[in-house]
Amino acid sequence: MRIAVLGAGGLGCVIGGYLAHTGQQVTLIGRQANMDAIRKDGLRITGPRGDFCIRDNLECVTEPDQAEGHFDYLMLCVKSKDSAAVMASSADLVKRCDTVFTLQNGINKEAGMFAWAGEEKVIGSSTMEGATLMAPGECINPFTGPVTAYFGEYDGTITPRVEAITEAFNKADLNSRAVDCIAQVLWEKMMQIGVASSWSVSTLGGGDFYFFDGITVYEGAQSYVQIALELMEVYKAKGYEIQDFYAPMTQFKDFEKGTLEEGTQLMMKWGNELKAADMKSRTSMHVDLTRGKKMEVDEIIKPWLDEATRLGIETPTVVAAYRIMKVLNHYLN
Numbered sequence: 382m383r384i385a386v387l388g389a390g391g392l393g394c395v396i397g398g399y400l401a402h403t404g405q406q407v408t409l410i411g412r413q414a415n416m417d418a419i420r421k422d423g424l425r426i427t428g429p430r431g432d433f434c435i436r437d438n439l440e441c442v443t444e445p446d447q448a449e450g451h452f453d454y455l456m457l458c459v460k461s462k463d464s465a466a467v468m469a470s471s472a473d474l475v476k477r478c479d480t481v482f483t484l485q486n487g488i489n490k491e492a493g494m495f496a497w498a499g500e501e502k503v504i505g506s507s508t509m510e511g512a513t514l515m516a517p518g519e520c521i522n523p524f525t526g527p528v529t530a531y532f533g534e535y536d537g538t539i540t541p542r543v544e545a546i547t548e549a550f551n552k553a554d555l556n557s558r559a560v561d562c563i564a565q566v567l568w569e570k571m572m573q574i575g576v577a578s579s580w581s582v583s584t585l586g587g588g589d590f591y592f593f594d595g596i597t598v599y600e601g602a603q604s605y606v607q608i609a610l611e612l613m614e615v616y617k618a619k620g621y622e623i624q625d626f627y628a629p630m631t632q633f634k635d636f637e638k639g640t641l642e643e644g645t646q647l648m649m650k651w652g653n654e655l656k657a658a659d660m661k662s663r664t665s666m667h668v669d670l671t672r673g674k675k676m677e678v679d680e681i682i683k684p685w686l687d688e689a690t691r692l693g694i695e696t697p698t699v700v701a702a703y704r705i706m707k708v709l710n711h712y713l714n
Contacts (some may be wrong), residue, residue, distance in 0.1 A: 382549060385452045386410060387445065388459030392484060395522045397511035398424045399553040401438040408448045410438040416441035418518030428511075428522025430554055434685040446472040454546055454604070455498075457483040461490065461680040467609065475502075479540050481508040482532070486665070487680045488571045491535065497713065504543055505563030507531045507570045509627045510555070511662055523570060523662040526630050529555040533563030566626050572616050573631045574608045575685050575699075578666040578676075583702035587670045591661045596652035599645065604698070606644035609636050611696040612685055618692045675713045678706045 382405055386397040389411030401407040401424075409416065409424075423436040442448050445467075455478035459467045464485070468475075475481060481498040483490060484506060494503045508531075511524040530550055532543045539559045550557035560566060577592075584595045584604060595601035613623065613633055623633045632651070636644045655662070666676045682703050689696045 382406070382453040382545070383450065384454045384456060385448050385474065385551075386458060387467065387474070388455050388457060388463070389415065389576070390519055390546065391439075391455070391459065391512040391514035392508075392510065393458035394419075394514060394520050395426055395428075395510065396484065396508070396555065398426050398435045398439070398520070399430070399555055400549060402433060402435050403549075403553040404438060404555070405549055406438050406440075408442065408452070409436060409676075410442055410448055413443050414517040415514065418516075422518055423544070425519045426522055427520070429525050430522065448474055450477070451693065452478045452480065453480065455481045456480065457485060457494075460486070461485050461487040462494055462675065464490070467611060468493065471497075478502070480504055480546070482546070484508045484530070486571070486574055486677060488567060488684050491681075495566050499581075503535070504540075504546075504565065505531075505533050505535050506614060507563070507566045507626075509573065509630060513663075513668060524660055526627055527556060528558055528627060530557040531560050531566045531626065532557065533560045533566070535563065537561045537563075565621050565624070566569055568616060568619065568621060569626050569631070569633075571681065571684070572609075572612050572633070573627060574664070575612055575682055576605065578664045579682050579699060579702040579706065580605045581664045581667040582607050582670055582676065583705040585667065587673075587709070589671075591663055593652045593655040593660065593662075596648045597656060599649065599687055602648035602652065603641065603645045605648055606636060606641055607698045608625070608702065609633065610641070611689075611694075611699050613637065615685055615689050615692060615694050618694060619688065643676050651659040670709060670713070673713055676706065676710050678703065678710050682706065 385408045386393040387410050397407045419441050423434040426433045475498045481502045482504045536667035543559045547557045547559045625631045625634050669676045
């Protein structure tokens with residue numbers, strides 16, 4: 382199949398690279414320096430699946446209109462805050478694509494996708510794959526999990542086009558599942574992103590710290606669990622039951638059945654395991670902070686606060702983290 386990756390930064394290059402490595406025809410659409418480096422020396426990816434330099438089945442362009450021909454799938458990977466501008470510049474490209482999906486963070490992205498591509502073209506998707514663009518043409522894939530991605534129709538069905546992209550991901554060793562509950566997957570993924578991002582930025586700040594540096598400290602682990610408990614209350618009030626779609630990165634079922642102290646000890650144990658494995662990972666929002674870039678605070682955290690207000694649920698730890706993040710974001714470009 383032919384796949385266009387619109388916004389080929391860290392995640393777009395890692396996912397697109399693995400798909401190309403296993404025979405899919407992939408067109409990366411990204412920044413000039415990155416595309417030039419990949420054309421010249423190939424796309425280098427380092428991570429738990431091994432070290433790769435991918436050259437075959439990759440076309441690199443810098444503008445949507447330069448992506449020639451018809452595509453089976455269009456994968457949107459730009460930051461949520463950049464969506465409107467990118468969609469406006471891709472009106473012709475999206476007409477030449479059968480199916481569109483986004484691996485962006487955020488929970489309120491469907492309306493924009495439907496208006497851009499047409500509701501009939503859009504499928505739901507979610508991923509928790511770790512990916513960072515370290516230099517032009519060089520990516521690290523610092524972590525993965527038992528399930529890389531979920532796909533499903535927004536009406537709760539599983540169609541041939543959902544099954545086909547799931548199969549392509551699985552062939553690329555991006556273990557994925559077709560599901561009939563993609564809306565729930567998206568909310569639970571956003572709960573994990575909301576917990577990890579609000580905790581890491583408000584706890585670790587812009588220093589040279591990694592995820593395990595915070596959760597191996599008792600108070601840091603305790604704060605993480607407290608944020609999780611608050612967002613879990615909102616999630617369950619929406620009518621969902623905890624599934625841990627992205628276990629073991631998510632520990633929500635353990636938090637639900639245990640005490641705050643038991644959850645704290647669990648997180649410290651996990652942190653020490655990450656540290657022993659030298660898994661130097663950061664959330665994407667923490668990466669943005671360390672690079673002096675605007676973070677997706679309102680796209681990722683504010684929807685939870687809005688839901689909490691609507692449902693009459695107090696989330697004081699999350700509110701405090703949000704306020705810290707907003708101050709930091711005020712001074713970022």
